[in-house]
Amino acid sequence: MHYRTDDLTTRIDEITGGRGVDLIYEPVGGDTAATALKSIARNGRIAMIGIASGAYVPLDSMGILLRNYTAVAVLATPHADPATEIAVWDRLANLAKQGAITTPVGTGYGFNEVPRMITELAAPGAGTSVVRVAPE
Known part of the structure; x- marks a missing residue:
């Protein structure tokens, strides 16, 4: 699968039988994150670990509420330890x-x-x- 040419949402639906994914490991942000979030399962989680695209992860509070998913941000910096x-x-x-x-x-x-x-x-x-x- 190639993320630029293939439909990620359709492919995830095929793989999960329409259930969606339990965990999204998201290092890119922006449009890629928005597309991935379309496929998050009820009670799923998204781990936001970066913004390689330069754009934040577009979280929708209503989507979080209705699908009951969790969003966690992790920023590891060398200055911490x-x-x-x-x-x-x-x-x-x-x-x-x-x-x-x-x-x-x-x-x-x-x-x-x-x-x-x-x-x-x-x-x-x-x-x-x-x-x-x-x-x-």
Whole structure:
């Protein structure tokens, strides 16, 4: 499924038999969050962990009341507990080394290509864009 071309709400209805999802892990915000919330189940939860889109999660108090769902916001900052932050990043780096987590790489750019990369972010392709800051 591709979030830019496929209908997320329809796909979730197919997967859950129209019941909806119990938990939404929401790092994006904005339109993506609004679309995801259409599929939250009664008594579900949304964990708002970021606003990568630059827009907040549009919560509707009537929707929360009628579906009886819970919205929780979590903002983890390195200033809260630096030792924990270091431990988390170390754990993530180890998981990546072991191949337990991966990120599909889409397009690689040289450092001098950053302006072009920024322009292309308006309609990114699949995978994560990577900028090489040192020669290969």
